[in-house]
Amino acid sequence: MVNDRRVFLITGAAGKTGRAAAELLLERGHKVRALVRQDDDRAKALAAAGAETVVGDLLDLDDMSRAVHGVSGAYFCYPIRDGLLEATTVFAQAAVDADVRSVVNMSQISARREAKSNAARGHWLGERLLDRTDMLTTHLRPTFFAAWLRDWWEYRDGEGVLRLPFGRGRHAPVAETDQARVIAAVLADPEPHNRKTYTLHGPVEMDHYEIAEAMSRGLGIPVHYEPISVEEFAAAMTARGRSAHLVQHLSNVAVDYQQGIFAGTNDVIQDIGGRAPLTVEEYVAGRKEDFRTSGPNFVPAPPA
Numbered sequence: 001m002v003n004d005r006r007v008f009l010i011t012g013a014a015g016k017t018g019r020a021a022a023e024l025l026l027e028r029g030h031k032v033r034a035l036v037r038q039d040d041d042r043a044k045a046l047a048a049a050g051a052e053t054v055v056g057d058l059l060d061l062d063d064m065s066r067a068v069h070g071v072s073g074a075y076f077c078y079p080i081r082d083g084l085l086e087a088t089t090v091f092a093q094a095a096v097d098a099d100v101r102s103v104v105n106m107s108q109i110s111a112r113r114e115a116k117s118n119a120a121r122g123h124w125l126g127e128r129l130l131d132r133t134d135m136l137t138t139h140l141r142p143t144f145f146a147a148w149l150r151d152w153w154e155y156r157d158g159e160g161v162l163r164l165p166f167g168r169g170r171h172a173p174v175a176e177t178d179q180a181r182v183i184a185a186v187l188a189d190p191e192p193h194n195r196k197t198y199t200l201h202g203p204v205e206m207d208h209y210e211i212a213e214a215m216s217r218g219l220g221i222p223v224h225y226e227p228i229s230v231e232e233f234a235a236a237m238t239a240r241g242r243s244a245h246l247v248q249h250l251s252n253v254a255v256d257y258q259q260g261i262f263a264g265t266n267d268v269i270q271d272i273g274g275r276a277p278l279t280v281e282e283y284v285a286g287r288k289e290d291f292r293t294s295g296p297n298f299v300p301a302p303p304a
């Protein structure tokens with residue numbers, strides 16, 4: 001356990017990476033302020049684990065000024081929703097005003113000046129904005145999360161199906177708990193990581209046929225991958241009521257994915273996080289119950 005008086009702000013603390021980072025920092029004895037959007041069971045669980053929870057809106061300057069008060073380092077994480085650049089600007093202003101020393105910024109591997117996805121280009125611009133502050137700044141650019149596999153998973157007659165527009169493109173799915181190890185390590189010791197951009201990958205790069213095989217081994221049930229068109233994917237998301245922003249983003253990164261933008265592996269999680277990242281088999285085997293039902297976004301097969 002550390003003896004550290006610094007306070008770390010975790011934004012998006014009820015979300016995937018934020019929650020994992022908050023829990024890990026607390027386990028290690030750090031002081032955590034957890035910014036949540038609503039005071040629900042997830043916020044209560046964070047408070048029970050020892051976090052100071054703060055309800056606030058990442059788009060509200062007054063809320064964010066309160067959230068960063070007295071904070072040494074912050075994990076900045078905004079979801080795939082409209083408003084990323086506004087939230088980044090609000091966070092940067094509040095953090096600079098409050099003399100926050102360091103920020104770990106959640107971006108993504110597809111963040112590029114020339115990105116067609118509005119969210120990916122917004123991440124690239126957000127990185128540039130934070131680079132212009134005096135804060136010690138580290139950008140994380142993960143490939144697709146392992147949690148994605150559950151979001152798009154259909155559980156049908158004891159078998160799993162992934163219907164996704166990824167052709168034979170490849171990536172190495174990365175677990176939120178492994179990303180949390182990097183977030184926690186950089187927050188605790190930010191200097192060596194200042195102005196660094198880290199892509200985050202799981203340990204094994206695969207196409208979705210291979211991912212389905214790995215899931216099948218981990219879950220002990222048959223799993224199939226059915227490649228679909230970007231158009232079918234976009235239409236299904238729209239029919240589910242997903243936002244135009246999300247549909248625009250995912251349709252464009254699907255093309256990026258097919259073109260290899262999400263591919264690769266590296267040693268960042270091992271080297272900075274201190275442990276080898278989880279394989280897909282390990283990830284799903286540790287969450288078997290989650291895969292006994294379909295995920296929230298799966299694209300149903302058309303009627304036979």
Ligand SMILES: NC(=O)c1ccc[n+]([C@@H]2O[C@H](COP(=O)([O-])OP(=O)(O)OC[C@H]3O[C@@H](n4cnc5c(N)ncnc54)[C@H](OP(=O)(O)O)[C@@H]3O)[C@@H](O)[C@H]2O)c1
Nearest residue numbers: 012014015016017018037057058078079108142143144145
């Ligand atoms: N998923 C992937 O495969 C992937 C890959 C690479 C990069 N990324 C990046 O990862 C980031 C998302 O990280 P994540 O998946 O860990 O987050 P997440 O699970 O989407 O959680 C985000 C959290 O932020 C909260 N939130 C939303 N709007 C807010 C607001 N206006 N003010 C305060 N809180 C707000 C949400 O609250 P509620 O839960 O109450 O709505 C949620 O708990 C995105 O920037 C994305 O680009 C994702």
